[in-house]
Amino acid sequence: MNIPVKKILIVGGGLIGWWAAVFLKKSVPNIHISILNSQVEDTYAETLEPNFANYLQLIGLTEQHIIKYTDGNFAFAQAYFGWLRTGNNYFHSADGLSFDYDAVEFNQWILKLRKNDPSIKIDDYSVSAVAARLGKSPLRLNKKPIAALSFDLGLLKKLLMSYALDLAIDVINKELLAVELDSAGDIDFIVASDASILTSDFYIDASGYTGDLIAKAMGVAYESWSAYLPFHKKKISVVPQQDSRLIPFTSLQLTQQGWLKSIPLKNKIVCEYIYDDALLGAENGKNAIADFFVNGQDVNFYPGQRQKIWHKNCLAMGAAAITADGFSHSPLYLAAVTLKQFMAYWPSHQQFDAVENEFNRLMRTEYESIRDLHCLHYAVINMQAFSTNTFWREIKLPESLQYRLDLFMETGRALPDESTLLHPSQWIHLALGLGCWPRKYDYIASHHSDDIYVQYSQSIKASIQASIENLPDYTDYLKSYIS
Amino acid sequence: MLNDKTKTITIVGGGTAGWMAAAALVRFFPKEHYTVQLVESDSIGTVGVGEATVPHLRYFNNMLGIDENEFITATQATYKLGIQFENWGQIGESYIHPFGSHGYPINEIAFHHYWIKLHQQKKVVPFDQFSMAVVAAEYGKFNYPSDDANSPLSTYTYAFHINASAYASYLRQYSEPKGLLRIEGKINTVAVNNHGEIDHLVLESGKAIYGDLFIDCSGFRGLLIEDVLKTGYENWSHWLLCDRAIAMPSEPQKNAALFTRAIAHDFGWQWQIPLQHRTGNGYVYSSQFISDDVAHKTLLENLNTAPIGEPNLLRFTPGRRINSWNKNCVAIGLASGFLEPLESTSIYLIQIAILKLLEFFPEDSNTAIKRDEFNRQIKSEYEKIRDFIVLHYHLNRRTDSDLWKYCAQMNLPDDLLRKKQLFYQSGHVEKYRHGLFMEPSWLAVYLGQANPPIHYDKRVDIYDNGALPAYFSRIAQEVKNIAEKMPVADRNLYKMVEQKAKKYSTASMSLYGGNVK
Numbered sequence A: 001m002n003i004p005v006k007k008i009l010i011v012g013g014g015l016i017g018w019w020a021a022v023f024l025k026k027s028v029p030n031i032h033i034s035i036l037n038s039q040v041e042d043t044y045a046e047t048l049e050p051n052f053a054n055y056l057q058l059i060g061l062t063e064q065h066i067i068k069y070t071d072g073n074f075a076f077a078q079a080y081f082g083w084l085r086t087g088n089n090y091f092h093s094a095d096g097l098s099f100d101y102d103a104v105e106f107n108q109w110i111l112k113l114r115k116n117d118p119s120i121k122i123d124d125y126s127v128s129a130v131a132a133r134l135g136k137s138p139l140r141l142n143k144k145p146i147a148a149l150s151f152d153l154g155l156l157k158k159l160l161m162s163y164a165l166d167l168a169i170d171v172i173n174k175e176l177l178a179v180e181l182d183s184a185g186d187i188d189f190i191v192a193s194d195a196s197i198l199t200s201d202f203y204i205d206a207s208g209y210t211g212d213l214i215a216k217a218m219g220v221a222y223e224s225w226s227a228y229l230p231f232h233k234k235k236i237s238v239v240p241q242q243d244s245r246l247i248p249f250t251s252l253q254l255t256q257q258g259w260l261k262s263i264p265l266k267n268k269i270v271c272e273y274i275y276d277d278a279l280l281g282a283e284n285g286k287n288a289i290a291d292f293f294v295n296g297q298d299v300n301f302y303p304g305q306r307q308k309i310w311h312k313n314c315l316a317m318g319a320a321a322i323t324a325d326g327f328s329h330s331p332l333y334l335a336a337v338t339l340k341q342f343m344a345y346w347p348s349h350q351q352f353d354a355v356e357n358e359f360n361r362l363m364r365t366e367y368e369s370i371r372d373l374h375c376l377h378y379a380v381i382n383m384q385a386f387s388t389n390t391f392w393r394e395i396k397l398p399e400s401l402q403y404r405l406d407l408f409m410e411t412g413r414a415l416p417d418e419s420t421l422l423h424p425s426q427w428i429h430l431a432l433g434l435g436c437w438p439r440k441y442d443y444i445a446s447h448h449s450d451d452i453y454v455q456y457s458q459s460i461k462a463s464i465q466a467s468i469e470n471l472p473d474y475t476d477y478l479k480s481y482i483s
Numbered sequence B: 001m002l003n004d005k006t007k008t009i010t011i012v013g014g015g016t017a018g019w020m021a022a023a024a025l026v027r028f029f030p031k032e033h034y035t036v037q038l039v040e041s042d043s044i045g046t047v048g049v050g051e052a053t054v055p056h057l058r059y060f061n062n063m064l065g066i067d068e069n070e071f072i073t074a075t076q077a078t079y080k081l082g083i084q085f086e087n088w089g090q091i092g093e094s095y096i097h098p099f100g101s102h103g104y105p106i107n108e109i110a111f112h113h114y115w116i117k118l119h120q121q122k123k124v125v126p127f128d129q130f131s132m133a134v135v136a137a138e139y140g141k142f143n144y145p146s147d148d149a150n151s152p153l154s155t156y157t158y159a160f161h162i163n164a165s166a167y168a169s170y171l172r173q174y175s176e177p178k179g180l181l182r183i184e185g186k187i188n189t190v191a192v193n194n195h196g197e198i199d200h201l202v203l204e205s206g207k208a209i210y211g212d213l214f215i216d217c218s219g220f221r222g223l224l225i226e227d228v229l230k231t232g233y234e235n236w237s238h239w240l241l242c243d244r245a246i247a248m249p250s251e252p253q254k255n256a257a258l259f260t261r262a263i264a265h266d267f268g269w270q271w272q273i274p275l276q277h278r279t280g281n282g283y284v285y286s287s288q289f290i291s292d293d294v295a296h297k298t299l300l301e302n303l304n305t306a307p308i309g310e311p312n313l314l315r316f317t318p319g320r321r322i323n324s325w326n327k328n329c330v331a332i333g334l335a336s337g338f339l340e341p342l343e344s345t346s347i348y349l350i351q352i353a354i355l356k357l358l359e360f361f362p363e364d365s366n367t368a369i370k371r372d373e374f375n376r377q378i379k380s381e382y383e384k385i386r387d388f389i390v391l392h393y394h395l396n397r398r399t400d401s402d403l404w405k406y407c408a409q410m411n412l413p414d415d416l417l418r419k420k421q422l423f424y425q426s427g428h429v430e431k432y433r434h435g436l437f438m439e440p441s442w443l444a445v446y447l448g449q450a451n452p453p454i455h456y457d458k459r460v461d462i463y464d465n466g467a468l469p470a471y472f473s474r475i476a477q478e479v480k481n482i483a484e485k486m487p488v489a490d491r492n493l494y495k496m497v498e499q500k501a502k503k504y505s506t507a508s509m510s511l512y513g514g515n516v517k
């Protein structure tokens, strides 16, 4: 490998390849960046975590650009339909729920309160969740928006590509033909479809699940998560947004055969139906799908992670590195986090195995904690035991999630882990919201009587109600926001 | 556990650990539901040399609602901004490991990468000169840190040197009016029920003491956790060779230093801890290499004020109880393990165990997962601190004794070896979120003991337009200017303590104050 790195070649012309190209060029301007703009299968829409604005900023984009140019839309919550035995839905939001009472944490006193009042719903305590339900905007025009952002993938890619033109990024419009390794196992050069040879100091594999460099050429294995995340088929379809009112939340609808995710954008709604083949064998399954997708597109996906995402002079990103089911932490978000982290561990000298190992160790911690969060979505279905379908029951839990859940059920606490992408409170709220109520609360919560908590709870709800009334209608808000 | 309304928590031992546990329990467990009792024996002394602490103790006191100045008066405490390590890298070298960070990130790249580059070019002052806490400590100046994240005064925090026995007495006075039941007497035998759990204790007087939960704070021996429950001990003496200490107080210093001193000698190291009314001293050494007499002599020769008490010899085995929580017994303090006081961590480990116990308190018989998680977290705390202490010994270039030669060449714990290689290859400090010592501490030792990495983050070169040396001397100068303006520590201590309107800086569970998480 050539040190210092002066040239980076990105293989794969999907959204993630283009993100990498722009991000790298912006971060280390004196490095030569080229991208082999080969065909990569992208999906249609994604929703980015609220703090993605920080990443956008690094490449000179803002939320406003996303909203304006990528058919973008804010999501103040993720709504879960059919996920709860009670028949209730749950609006999961990133904000709020931080109402501790005299050193008793929110999730502890709410547990105590719920013992006598099973009707308690935790999303009643989040301004964003309540606003999303009512089609209102918890954002104010004069403030920087902090909310998840949905966007059209193709449009964002176009935006990045046009951006790249001004950035002196070398775009190679060819396909990949072959990869040659040197005797040390590093990538020596790649051969493009016209037999031209491309060399670089460092390579980024953004070729998708097949991992044309990291896997096919370098032989780094893929760890499948299919025992825990068993789905591997989606049908995607895009329907026009017909209502004049915009929808400020994404939603997940559980069905007998899988689940349907809807990402509302400004002008269209992107629907992904994640389903199981075998289950669809049953006639009613086919009908269920047919209703949604007349001209849907079939996509296969393979949940899992690359054993090492950085191997010698190659970094894998996107589906070449990790794929999960899409409950949270979208592919672009994870890729952006991965690349930013990689920048901090930049290969700056010949001997860097310890650095490579450390980076891989950190990313594995992050990825596995996100995997566990995904698996939690299936675990709660079984814990509530309301699905008659044996399929759900056969889904295994990773040991680490089993431990997290056991601890949670006994203490109401999230395992303090090393992940930086997932705040423990997020974990707790999702678990509670999806009907996973711990058996016990902290002894400290029993210092006060239920009456006191009831009063406190009412005062929170009242103040949320009061602030909701003053919030603007979301559709109006967005119009003013982009004008 | 008993099913009736009130539960009994029985603490065995009235050393620092026992009384800290007692105070926290009576603070948070309502009298109507819990009886908290503590058994201690006047005939068995406490170790009570714990004198140097870390900033977390302020958080503990806050939690109990203890006023800081009252605490300072009661424990004859002085302020502490860090530890000065002398002769560790090489005889004659010295650095301070501060309760604070060094410099600040530039262009999102950690400060030390720039420093390493300049250091390679011999164009920069020592690393610790970029720490507010270090420079203030060297000037003998002190001020409360600021809560304003933009202020340079937010880059550090502080702890205390205390008289640990006085602290224990203070906590006794705190606890008894809140309902703590103190029982004096020597425990003779311990009765076990048919689940193998502790059932009751029998005192010399014949009196039986029951409990639902027993907290073993009986010191090194582990009266319940080991003698009765045979939990087992992991011995770390192949990494930490010192197994004895001689402690001896001496006259107070004229101007109490704002740091603990840890002075390496041929076969161990000496602590020097300034209190208001005396100086705490001790020599921690390895009995493999020298006799107690020689150790005693070495200590006497190296006191810098006149001795005012008898030497106190302590023997210990570095290591950790394999499970701090076993059955219905939770060991806290020396009963749960021992790491030498090089980084003043024992009282911190007591505090952590208490906080975790509050978090995972066993309300009913279904405790397996709580116990496992408690044990997992305590193990991780001990191991991470162990690695950090071992690092001090390992990174030496001394050739004057077999102890130092052994340490420089010993096989390291796997985790530590990985951390060290990462730093050596790249200047990166391994990241973790849970643990006492974070990046600033690792850097203080790596760089303080003159083990710079071979490489720094190469992105630094992008931003280096030749102006770095000047920029860095400006930063160092600024740190000096601010430190110089602080009040003198000694006078300041008394002034602050006498103040009526008391406003302290925020206490947190961080070694570095507001800026470093």
Ligand SMILES: Cc1cc2nc3c(=O)[nH]c(=O)nc-3n(C[C@H](O)[C@H](O)[C@H](O)COP(=O)(O)OP(=O)(O)OC[C@H]3O[C@@H](n4cnc5c(N)ncnc54)[C@H](O)[C@@H]3O)c2cc1C
Pocket (backbone or CB within 6 Å): B012, B013, B014, B015, B016, B017, B018, B039, B040, B041, B042, B044, B045, B046, B047, B048, B049, B050, B051, B052, B053, B164, B185, B186, B187, B188, B217, B218, B219, B220, B223, B245, B247, B282, B314, B316, B332, B333, B334, B335, B341, B344, B345, B346, B347, B348
């Ligand atoms: C050399 C040395 C230096 C140290 N320096 C520091 C430092 O600078 N900073 C720091 O944080 N920590 C330091 N420590 C550690 C600190 O001293 C201990 O962590 C602290 O004192 C806690 O001790 P303990 O309460 O667990 O045990 P002990 O102090 O040993 O107390 C044991 C208690 O158990 C009781 N007991 C025992 N057996 C019986 C029985 N059969 N019947 C009834 N009662 C019984 C005793 O009466 C006593 O009250 C140091 C330790 C050593 C050895």
